[in-house]
Structures are given as structure tokens and as C-alpha cells.
Amino acid sequence: MNILTFQITEKDIEQYAVISGDTNPIHLDIDAAKQHGFPDRVAHGMLTISKVLGVLSNDVLSPYEAITDYNFSFSAPVFAGNQITLSIKQTKNSISVSGECEDKKVIKGFVRLAE
Amino acid sequence: MRTKDHEIMFSSEKVQEFVQLTGERNPIYQSIDKAKEYGFKTIPLPPAMPNIVYQWIEIPWKLEHPVILRKQNCVLHQRMFIGERYRAVVKVTDQNKRQHHFFVQQTLCIYNRDGQLCFEGISDLIAGGLS
Numbered sequence: 001m002n003i004l005t006f007q008i009t010e011k012d013i014e015q016y017a018v019i020s021g022d023t024n025p026i027h028l029d030i031d032a033a034k035q036h037g038f039p040d041r042v043a044h045g046m047l048t049i050s051k052v053l054g055v056l057s058n059d060v061l062s063p064y065e066a067i068t069d070y071n072f073s074f075s076a077p078v079f080a081g082n083q084i085t086l087s088i089k090q091t092k093n094s095i096s097v098s099g100e101c102e103d104k105k106v107i108k109g110f111v112r113l114a115e
Numbered sequence: 116m117r118t119k120d121h122e123i124m125f126s127s128e129k130v131q132e133f134v135q136l137t138g139e140r141n142p143i144y145q146s147i148d149k150a151k152e153y154g155f156k157t158i159p160l161p162p163a164m165p166n167i168v169y170q171w172i173e174i175p176w177k178l179e180h181p182v183i184l185r186k187q188n189c190v191l192h193q194r195m196f197i198g199e200r201y202r203a204v205v206k207v208t209d210q211n212k213r214q215h216h217f218f219v220q221q222t223l224c225i226y227n228r229d230g231q232l233c234f235e236g237i238s239d240l241i242a243g244g245l246s
Contacts, residue, residue: 006138015136019129021170026181036181045184047136050163054137057161063141064153066194067162073186 002088004055008043010080016047040079048078048107052097055086056111060095065113072097072109082106117206121172123225125160125197133164160195165225165234168203176207178219179244186239193233195225201233202226208237210245217242 017023025032026042033041049072061067078084084099084106093115099107127147134144139161142149150158166189195201202225209220219242225234 012136015132019132019136020167024180024182026183032180042181042183045187046163046166049187050133050137050161053161053163054134054139057139057141061141063143067191069188069190070162071186071188074184077183 002060002086002090004059004086004088005083006051006055006086007083008048008051008078008080010041012047012051013041013043013080016044016050020044020046022046038077038079040081043078043080043082045074048074048084048099049109051084052086052099052107052109053111056088056095056097060088060090061113068112068114070109070111072107074107076101076104076106078106116176118172118174118204121168121203123168123171123201123203124199125164125195127158127197129167130158130160130164130197133161133167137161137163155194156196158197160197162189162191165189165191165195166223166236166238168223168225169205172203172205174205177244177246178217178240178242179246181243183241184238185241188237190235191233192235193227193231195233200228202228202230207245215243217245219245 082101084101087098089096093113095111143153206222208222219240221238223236
């Protein structure tokens with residue numbers, strides 16, 4: 001099993017809002033996030049997934065390996081500044097991923113690869 | 116509920132912005148020449164990138180804040196590339212209300228010019244409302 005880490009910064013969240021057009025205030029405005037019961041700005045779910053796939057692309061896959069599908073679920077929000085530790089287990093045509101932040105599971109899922 | 120069809124196209128610049136954000140160093144995203152070295156006709160899209168098309172689609176329903184993604188399932192039926200025309204549509208494929216939360220499933224489908232399905236992104240969301 002591989003253990004890899006990445007961080008989601010405030011700048012990442014702001015940049016993802018620009019790239020995706022998702023300007024939901026819980027991602028960008030700490031007061032709006034607090035109004036909805038969150039302690040800080042919440043990272044876009046697709047930003048976290050994009051970063052997970054980026055880590056896999058850099059450290060697990062070869063340049064021409066194709067992902068055919070991916071499936072992730074969130075068990076807790078990821079906040080600006082969080083560092084996520086991924087536990088990655090690869091079998092022949094799939095990779096299972098589990099991500100924790102401060103000993104709390106935040107994301108879990110799998111990626112399938114083309115044969 | 117479903118949106119109208121929208122024609123979309125991805126540029127090399129958008130791919131560069133996307134991979135700079137995600138930190139992907141895969142050379143196939145860096146230039147057309149590099150992509151060709153690895154056997155691609157041009158720069159392919161990173162697998163999470165098709166989801167950004169939501170910003171270009173006029174959605175006739177409104178999800179009230181806060182909107183939280185709780186599950187995402189994406190199927191990449193065919194590789195997608197920069198500079199090609201695609202057609203995108205979003206549908207509400209499931210919805211129900213539990214207590215004060217709306218559970219909404221939206222599905223984004225992207226087709227190529229021949230009408231073949233290239234990408235399917237199923238997003239399970241929790242929203243403050245759906246109107």
C-alpha cells in the first residue's frame with residue numbers, strides 16, 4: 001500500500017472557483033461557511049477529487065494509462081489548509097483510495113483503468 | 116428536468132490551468148508535441164476536467180445554498196481532446212427531500228460530434244433547496 005499526501009490551500013480553492021465557475025460562497029467566504037455551520041471555507045468536492053487524480057497520475061500511473069471511471073464519496077468536508085493523507089492500494093485494473101485528514105476519514109473511492 | 120444541449124470545446128490553455136492547479140506533471144498535458152510522443156493525436160483532457168463544463172451550461176433549476184457534493188461517479192467512455200466540438204447536457208436524475216435537506220442527483224453527459232457518449236458524470240448533492 002502506498003501512502004501519499006497533498007494539501008488543499010486557500011489559493012487552490014480560489015483558483016478552482018475561477019476554472020470551474022463554482023462560486024458557491026461556502027467555498028470562498030469564511031462568514032458564509034460559518035453561517036452554514038462550517039469552521040472554515042469548504043474545498044470544492046471536485047477540487048479534492050481532481051487533486052487525488054493528480055496524485056495518482058504523478059505517482060502511480062504511467063503517462064499513457066487511461067482511467068475509465070472513478071467513484072468517490074465524501075464522509076466529511078475538506079477545509080482550506082487541510083493536508084490529506086491517501087492510502088492507495090493498486091490491483092491489476094483498479095486503484096482503491098482512502099483519504100484522511102487529522103485522523104478523520106474524508107474521502108474514499110476507486111479508480112478503474114483501461115485493460 | 117434537463118438542460119438544453121450546449122456545444123462546448125476545451126482549449127490547451129484551459130488544460131494548462133487545470134493541471135497547474137492539480138499539480139499533474141504528466142507530459143501528455145503539457146503540449147501537443149508531447150501528447151503526440153505518447154501516441155495521442157493532440158492533448159487529451161485530464162479525467163476530472165470535463166466536470167468544469169457546468170459553468171457553460173444554462174441550468175433552468177436552482178440549487179439553494181449550501182450545495183455539498185457527497186458522491187461523484189464519472190465514466191470516461193472515450194478520451195476527450197482539446198479543440199474538438201462536444202455537446203453537453205445536464206439532467207436531474209433523482210431527487211428527494213429528507214428533513215430539511217434536498218438530495219439531488221445531477222448527471223452530466225457529454226457527446227462527440229457523432230453523437231457518441233464520451234463522458235458521464237453523476238453527482239450526488241445535498242442542497243438547501245431545489246427550485
